[in-house]
Amino acid sequence: MDNQSKTVVLTGGGTVGHVMLNKLLIPEFINKGYTPVYIGSKNGLEKEMISELNIAYKQISSGKLRRYLSLENVLDIFRVGKGVIDSFLHLRKIKPRFVFSKGGFVSVPVVIAARLLNIPVYIHESDLTPGLANKIAAKFATEIYVTFRITTQFLPENKTHFLGPVIRQDLRVDKSESGYQLTGFNHEKPVMLVMGGSQGARVINELIRSNIDILTKTHQIIHLCGKGNLDPSIDHNDYRQYEFVTSELAALLSIADIVVGRSGANAIFEYLLSKKPMILIPLPASQSRGDQIENARYFEQQRVATVINEDELNIDTLQQAIQYIDHHRVEMVGKMQQYKGGFTPLELVNRLTVARR
Numbered sequence: 487m488d489n490q491s492k493t494v495v496l497t498g499g500g501t502v503g504h505v506m507l508n509k510l511l512i513p514e515f516i517n518k519g520y521t522p523v524y525i526g527s528k529n530g531l532e533k534e535m536i537s538e539l540n541i542a543y544k545q546i547s548s549g550k551l552r553r554y555l556s557l558e559n560v561l562d563i564f565r566v567g568k569g570v571i572d573s574f575l576h577l578r579k580i581k582p583r584f585v586f587s588k589g590g591f592v593s594v595p596v597v598i599a600a601r602l603l604n605i606p607v608y609i610h611e612s613d614l615t616p617g618l619a620n621k622i623a624a625k626f627a628t629e630i631y632v633t634f635r636i637t638t639q640f641l642p643e644n645k646t647h648f649l650g651p652v653i654r655q656d657l658r659v660d661k662s663e664s665g666y667q668l669t670g671f672n673h674e675k676p677v678m679l680v681m682g683g684s685q686g687a688r689v690i691n692e693l694i695r696s697n698i699d700i701l702t703k704t705h706q707i708i709h710l711c712g713k714g715n716l717d718p719s720i721d722h723n724d725y726r727q728y729e730f731v732t733s734e735l736a737a738l739l740s741i742a743d744i745v746v747g748r749s750g751a752n753a754i755f756e757y758l759l760s761k762k763p764m765i766l767i768p769l770p771a772s773q774s775r776g777d778q779i780e781n782a783r784y785f786e787q788q789r790v791a792t793v794i795n796e797d798e799l800n801i802d803t804l805q806q807a808i809q810y811i812d813h814h815r816v817e818m819v820g821k822m823q824q825y826k827g828g829f830t831p832l833e834l835v836n837r838l839t840v841a842r843r
């Protein structure tokens with residue numbers, strides 16, 4: 487390890503939730519005079535997301551976590567082993583001050599290799615309970631940062647620190663004017679923002695689109711439907727669809743009166759900080775480890791969200807949830823005041839680079 491090195495390595499991938507924080511931290515590292523290098527997979531979504539930032543990207547072999555029996559799982563053991571060797575060779579050359587890992591399966595070999603080289607490893611967990619990748623990585627980590635206070639129970643006590651959510655700076659400012667300009671919407675009907683997680687959600691997309699006439703009687707709809715999911719056949723005055731927005735998100739969220747979406751941890755905290763009452767439709771346990779169900783139930787108990795299970799999702803349950811929010815809006819928004827937004831990306835970078843190492 488090199489205490490004086492001005493190079494830092496970031497890793498994490500597989501879904502936007504495992505890359506977005508890194509994307510927010512990288513410009514802050516650069517502003518502070520550090521050189522960030524990313525280690526990711528050969529064809530994961532992190533490669534495309536990080537390429538926009540023009541920093542060095544080192545590829546490693548990586549496996550994938552499958553929830554079913556497959557010969558691929560056996561091959562993946564070898565891929566992960568190769569990933570450790572790839573990471574070891576990269577890290578030995580880069581000599582970073584530390585590795586920051588946001589989780590996802592690609593991060594495991596990087597974290598193991600860093601530990602073998604005695605490079606400090608900091609990991610971050612956004613969800614209520616740690617994912618498998620972070621459970622493994624936790625054993626090798628120097629320090630672990632978590633978004634939820636109760637997550638500290640599931641991780642080694644001596645090195646786990648509660649941090650709260652790290653939210654992008656632009657979502658802290660009201661951008662309603664740009665939101666109305668962008669969409670052409672007005673103040674006559676409330677605005678519903680539909681966001682099916684970072685990749686869109688087919689069931690949610692179908693429900694909204696097949697009930698567009700009913701829903702637009704009462705709402706103007708902004709639909710973030712995920713890459714490749716635009717439906718050009720829909721042309722409706724009160725409906726706008728986008729595959730995936732970046733800087734426009736702040737403006738669109740600003741004009742939303744209600745949000746309908748999946749329950750990835752980052753997205754929920756963004757809604758909370760923007761004080762948007764939310765209807766959460768968690769990714770079911772059949773397609774995940776159930777982390778979104780835990781996130782959603784937690785915020786339902788805090789009375790800032792209402793939840794619909796995907797197997798009960800239909801236009802009737804959606805409308806009941808909308809009515810629930812109409813009746814409890816003031817109480818929900820009041821309870822959201824306690825969420826102050828945790829750290830800014832710059833504050834986290836400051837914490838990671840302080841002189842304690």
Ligand SMILES: CC(=O)N[C@H]1[C@@H](OP(=O)(O)OP(=O)(O)OC[C@H]2O[C@@H](n3ccc(=O)[nH]c3=O)[C@H](O)[C@@H]2O)O[C@H](CO)[C@@H](O)[C@@H]1O
Pocket residue numbers: 501502503504506612613681682683684685710729730731732735748749750751752753754756769774777778781
């Ligand atoms: C399928 C899967 O494994 N999902 C996981 C993934 O979700 P996912 O990748 O969907 O991550 P989150 O919901 O936590 O965050 C989505 C992020 O994408 C952003 N966004 C979304 C749409 C858009 O058009 N523009 C945009 O910028 C949101 O603002 C948010 O910051 O990571 C989360 C955090 O670990 C987990 O809780 C989820 O279970």
